[in-house]
Amino acid sequence: MMRKFWFLIPALFLLAAGISFAEGPELARTPPMGWNSWNHFRLNINDAVIRAQAKAMVDSGMKAAGYEYVVIDGGWEGYHDAKGVFHSNNKFPDMKGLCDYIHSLGLKVGIHDSPGPVTCSGREASYGHEQQDAETFARWGIDFVKYDWCSGSKVYKPDQMKAAYDKFHQAMVSTGRPILYSLCQYGMQNVWEWGASVGGNMWRTTADIQDDYFHMAYIGFEQNGLEKYAGPGHWNDPDMLEIGNGQLKPVEERMQMSLWSLLAAPLFAGNDLTNMTPETLDILSNREVIAVDQDREGIQGHRVWQRGPMEIWMKPLADGRKAVGMFNREKRPMTMTLKLKDIGVTGSAKLRDLWAHKDLGSFTGSYTTRVPGHGVVLLRVEP
Ligand code: GLA
Numbered sequence: 426m427m428r429k430f431w432f433l434i435p436a437l438f439l440l441a442a443g444i445s446f447a448e449g450p451e452l453a454r455t456p457p458m459g460w461n462s463w464n465h466f467r468l469n470i471n472d473a474v475i476r477a478q479a480k481a482m483v484d485s486g487m488k489a490a491g492y493e494y495v496v497i498d499g500g501w502e503g504y505h506d507a508k509g510v511f512h513s514n515n516k517f518p519d520m521k522g523l524c525d526y527i528h529s530l531g532l533k534v535g536i537h538d539s540p541g542p543v544t545c546s547g548r549e550a551s552y553g554h555e556q557q558d559a560e561t562f563a564r565w566g567i568d569f570v571k572y573d574w575c576s577g578s579k580v581y582k583p584d585q586m587k588a589a590y591d592k593f594h595q596a597m598v599s600t601g602r603p604i605l606y607s608l609c610q611y612g613m614q615n616v617w618e619w620g621a622s623v624g625g626n627m628w629r630t631t632a633d634i635q636d637d638y639f640h641m642a643y644i645g646f647e648q649n650g651l652e653k654y655a656g657p658g659h660w661n662d663p664d665m666l667e668i669g670n671g672q673l674k675p676v677e678e679r680m681q682m683s684l685w686s687l688l689a690a691p692l693f694a695g696n697d698l699t700n701m702t703p704e705t706l707d708i709l710s711n712r713e714v715i716a717v718d719q720d721r722e723g724i725q726g727h728r729v730w731q732r733g734p735m736e737i738w739m740k741p742l743a744d745g746r747k748a749v750g751m752f753n754r755e756k757r758p759m760t761m762t763l764k765l766k767d768i769g770v771t772g773s774a775k776l777r778d779l780w781a782h783k784d785l786g787s788f789t790g791s792y793t794t795r796v797p798g799h800g801v802v803l804l805r806v807e808p
Contacts, residue, residue: 452605453626455719456660457569457691459494459535460487464636464665464695468500468546471516472523479527481698488532490710491719492694494569494605495527496535502548511549511558524566535569535607536562540589541576551593552580559596559604567604570597574610586610587619594624607662607691617654617661627662627691634664636672638799642754645684646736652725655689661725662691669696669705676800678708679780683750683803686718687726687740713779714803717748726750729767735759735796739768747806748779753796761802762793768806775807 460482462470479495482488501520503512513520524534538558539550551558562570572593574586581589590608597604608620608628620628630651631644644663655661663685668678685692694709701709717740726740726748734754739747747768753759765774765788773789780803785792796802 451658452603453660454657455721455723456689457494457605457607457627457693458492458715458719459496459533459569459693460492460698461496461498461535461571461665461693461695462500463498463537464634464667465670465697466500470497470500472518475523476526478698479530479532482532483530485698485701485706485710487694487698487706487710488530490712491715492692492709494533494535494693496537496569496571496693498537498571499544499546499548499573501536502538502544502550504549505554509554509557511551511554511561514548520565528566533568534566535571535605536567537571537573538562538593539573539575539577540581540593541574541579543576545573545575550575552576555593555596556599559593559600562604563597563600563602567602569605569607571607571609574613577610583614586614587623590620590625591623598624617651620654621659625659627660629662629664631663634667636667636670638673638677641667641673641677641681642799645681645688646728646752646754648688648690648725649728649738652727655723655725657723660689660691663688665693665695666709667695668708669694669701674799675704675708676797678705679803680752680799680801682708682711682714683780683801684738684752686714686803687738687748687750689718689720689723689725689740692718711780713777713782713805717742717779717803717805720748730764735761737761737763737767742805745808747808749804749806751794751796751802751804753798753800756798758795758797758800760793761796762791763804764791765789765806770806770808772808777805777807779803779805 503514527534542552608625612630616628720742722743729739730737736752738750776785
């Protein structure tokens, strides 16, 4: 009898493999990348704006560089109807159509929502409608939800925050659609300690970034110590990029891109992708820098050395290599020395400058270089 059906054995194997494939690869295996409407457009978004940004993500080469999610932040919300169904406002007449369009470009779609009754801009949100709203998002084809605390404290006590986040997670899971879960509650209650336990794939660790050097640097350099909470599937999120929004100088933009990559942070461009200077595009799509962020080991970097405004950060990479950022937070240029032993390298190492795209040669003991004011020299070190 068994002999008759031996040919079914490979089929059973394929079926078993198919089942695990169907669950899909783990979400956010490497830090999520994409674009978010908030930093540049604030509430001034509509269907046409989002479509144009999605198309520009492809046409500019950003998609090819790894950017994937198009996130519609606050400004799309309409109302819950008598049956409790959530509708977009009239600037977004056809959410499903918009999602289909973004998917047709090979991209994914994100949306902003809140566990409170209203968002931070006073628009309707999901309190009391969690299950139905998750189903609506899944029906539209949403792949990413940024769940922003906003008015959460009006209806929940502080010790109910975790449960409120878990509630929406469970609601999303029950839809059967894989949806990346982005927690946004500004780092309250040490979210890095419990974000992953409520299904979070990323969680904001700070208050909102602003388009200026002070906020960017303050947020970025304050991440030290959180590295043990990040890893494949769940990342610390120091908020979005301000590159190309006008107030950071190019050196400062290279600082943000370098620091965020060393932090294995989600990389969400926050500028107008339809109107970028070649320099902005060059900074956002530097593949050698993105490769640091997206390294398959998924280890968040940390500070290894500091003297006043000079800081050296290191991120271990796959195959024993390391990425190293030599940062100068002073306005004027400084000469800085990287001691290889500070990054755990005893013999000699080959160095490559990831912004100059240049091999620097082999060094033993240390490497000394000039770092521009508010700037960075980003290296890949190969022992
Ligand atoms: C909060 C978030 C921002 C953005 C706005 C939208 O401030 O932290 O990232 O989503 O809400 O209102």
